[in-house]
Amino acid sequence: MTTVALLGNPNTGKTTLFNELTDKYAYVGNWTGVTVEKKMGKIKHSEIEVVDLPGVYSLSPITKDEAVVTNYLLTNRPDLVLNVTNASQLKRNLLLSIEVLEFGAPVIIALNMIDDLKRTGHYYDFDTLTEQLGCQVKATNARNKEGLDDLRTALLQGPQPTGKKLQLTYPFMIEQAIRQASQQLVSDFDLTADFARWLTIQFINQNKSIRAYAKHMQLTPLMSQAAYYDAQKFDDQIFQTRLTFIEQTLNQASENIASTSHIQMTAKIDKWITHPLLGLPVFVGIFFLMFKLSFDWVGTPMSDLLDGFLSGPVSTTASHLLTAAGAIPILRSLVVNGLIAGVGGVLVFIPQIFVLFACISLLEDSGYMARAALVTDRIMQMIGLNGKAFIPLIIGFGCNVTGIMAARTIEQPKERLITTLISPFMSCSARLPIYSLFVAAFFPRNQALIVLSIYFLGIAVALGMAKIYQILFNVKDSSVFIVELPQYHLPRLDIIWRGTWDKGKGFIKKAGTIIFAGTVLIWLLSSFGTSGLVSDIDNSFAAMLGKGLLPLFAPLGITTWQVISALFTGILAKEVISSSMMVMFHTANQTGLIAMMARYFTPLSAYATLVFILLYVPCFATIGTIKSETGSTKWALYSVVSSLAIAYGLALIIYQVGSLFI
The missing domain is CATH 3.40.50.300 (P-loop containing nucleotide triphosphate hydrolases)
Incomplete structure (x- = not known):
């Protein structure tokens, strides 16, 4: 092939x-x-x-x-x-x-x-x-x-003949070194002439991967001359030779054809977008507009329509069909009160999630996201990192797993570790369903503002922890941040749709796998107890777990065991929290769940709970990614313990201090 x-x-x-x-x-x-x-x-x-x-x-x-x-x-x-x-x-x-x-x-x-x-x-x-x-x-x-x-x-x-292959002529001493080493590689190690020459040039140019390869393959013609190559600073001469060739080639091939109006327009926009003082307010304003579209103007009305469809016709039809088929009560309860109520309770938030992802895809395709990294670079420098570290955090808005994997681009190991440890504090899309529930119940007039505050609180906690880690890890070296600012483009609808679907399809897949499994698990825990099948959920295993931990969560304003049990399922996947609450509160739709929540929460305790959900234990997939990226179980366990402690401490402060003024 x-x-x-x-x-x-x-x-x-x-x-x-x-x-x-x-x-x-x-x-x-x-x-x-x-x-x-x-x-x-x-x-x-x-x-x-x-x-x-x-x-x-x-x-x-x-x-x-x-x-x-x-x-x-x-x-x-x-x-x-x-x-x-x-x-x-x-x-x-x-x-x-x-x-x-x-x-x-x-x-x-x-x-x-x-x-x-x-x-x-x-x-x-x-x-x-x-x-x-x-x-x-x-x-x-x-x-x-x-x-x-x-x-x-x-x-x-396939390859077509174009004349002579490119072979730059380097300064005499370098050419002599290349010729001697490559000839020995060809004769002693049976390498092709092209590959031997390339290996030699890359070795002289201090390519670490090539030097590791030469050491592993015991390429003595190269290894024996390493000290000599480095002492002569041949790498600088190689760079200058290449740059001179490029400049001469482009000068010969260059043609002038038109005006530069588009470049000038891009420069004018960037004057405001990347301004040292105005750039950050523009960044915040753009994200606020995203959340207004997702939670107030477009996403929520569409979610309400979907909720009415799933909790009404779908749930009623399923119940009638099961009754007509003679299904036993426990099976009807599993399907209607467990699967449809639980999984459906998560699926109703698809419109909000897709609207948010469409906004992000639009920003990416237009060219703004590179500017966002440049603007935040100034903030990152204050804590000892740079804009390159902020890129994984932005990606973490979609999924913490991919955000952590993107930290591979950071050169310095300590910076990479710090970015990996703070990435779970970024509010991933999996948390959006539970945010939607709480803001609809307690902050109906300020949904976008509340969600925006949660997102930026996650950023603030991440940056604060990064500064602490920088001091603890004694970080002195820093990565070089290079970002290319592309010209602005009119976004293409097909690219926006593809980007939206690529980000959002994972949420739908989870609904059919992890959320499905989590819903069944929580239904079992809420339907069975020490005496077997229970008619009263207060006697179930889920109730035993929640009630046992209730004294620990009461200082956060959480006064019902159902929420505590749901938080445990969130470790499996954050999306499962809302479906678990639907099952344990025995509600068939979002409206019913909101009414139940209003009995146990105040706006203050609701906000403290949102803060806890934002910061507490990462999901299993994120924990596994931290382990694989750091190569250490220790850091994965540390992430679990530290995030739980930070979440509890901050939620406690918000609720207790807020209670003094209410």
Whole structure:
């Protein structure tokens, strides 16, 4: 099978191009770290396999995701490399292209975002680029599907002769070192000439992965000269040689064609969006608008309609059908009061969740999210981190698991650990159903404001803990934050829909698996006790658990055991909390549950409970991810204990202090 390796710098539209070529959707974002593993697909109507590798600036890896690319090239020999570049940022992008071309495999360079290049008033002569780079060069605009047919045809045809392969001539001493080492590698280790030369250049350039590979393979022609290469500072000379070649090539190929009105418009918008003082209020305002759409204007009215349908016609029809079929009472109770009430009680929040995800996808596709990272970088620097650490936190709004995995892009181990430990404090989408219940019951006029305060409280706690960890871990070194600000785009509806569906489908899958299982579990716990099947839920196992812990939760304003038992199921998955409450309060719809909650909560105790739910023990999936990413059970257990302590302490302070003024 023919294999095409797809690689390039972050923010070149590489993943979008992968989706269009393979007809397989993968997550798209405007920052480094979204693609942390290689993804695979086949070009439409062919047997050509495409491997989507993480976005990197160089083959010299600093982070885990960058190491994926270099290790892939070391252990695989792709038939073709598709190098995706940002057409308007070629001077920087071609630094990676040169490393790829020196690898020796056939290469096609895609100048993506060609429309952005044209808006700058510049263009390139493709014949000149092809001649200088020694490979095919294609113009594409993946967002608008321009140039994709030509690129797909080139991929299907395979490598085409373009003349002489690229082989830069480095300074005399470096060339001599390359020639001597590569010749020995060819003769002593049976390597190809191209691969031997590439290995030598990367080794001289202090590529850590290559040096580890050379040590493992005992490549003595390289290992024996390492000290000499480093002492001569050959890596600086290699960089300067490549940069000079790129500048000369682009000067020869450059053409002027038009005005720069779009660039000027982007600069004017950024003057306000990324302003040192105004940038943060704009960020907060945008998120407030998102929550107004999700909870006040669009999401909640749609959720109310869905709730009426599930708790009315669906529940009634199921009950009649089971009765007509002669089902025993306990089976009817399981289906109607357990599954339909529990799972349905979670599904009614799908509109709110999908509206929120649609807003996030819109911000990503427009180009704003990169600006958000830049704006928050100033805050992150105050606590010893930077905007790169905030990117996993933003991703954590969707799911803490993917947010923690995105922390792989952080170079410094201590910074990466800190980001992993604070990520569970970010309010993931799984908590939205329980937020919706509480704000609808106790804050009907300020739903968006209350949810926004919860989200930003999670951010504040995360940043505060990050500062504490920075002091405790004695963090001195910090990562370099590089963010590319793409030009603004009019969002495409298909991309917004794909992004919304990709983020939201996990919630629906959970409803059919984890939430289903959790609902059955809580129904069993609330229907059985020490004496077997119970008619009074107060005698059930769930009641025994909740009542036993009631004195511990009373200082938080939680005065009913049903809520405490539901919080335990939230460790399985946060979405299960609302379905568990539906089952244990014996309500068939959201309206009935809200009425029951009004008996046991005040607005103050409700808010304290929301704070506790925001911060307490992460779900099982998040705990497992912390263990796998840190390689330590100790940190996973620490995350459980510390988050529980922080949640309890903060909820206690809010309720007790608030009680003094009410």
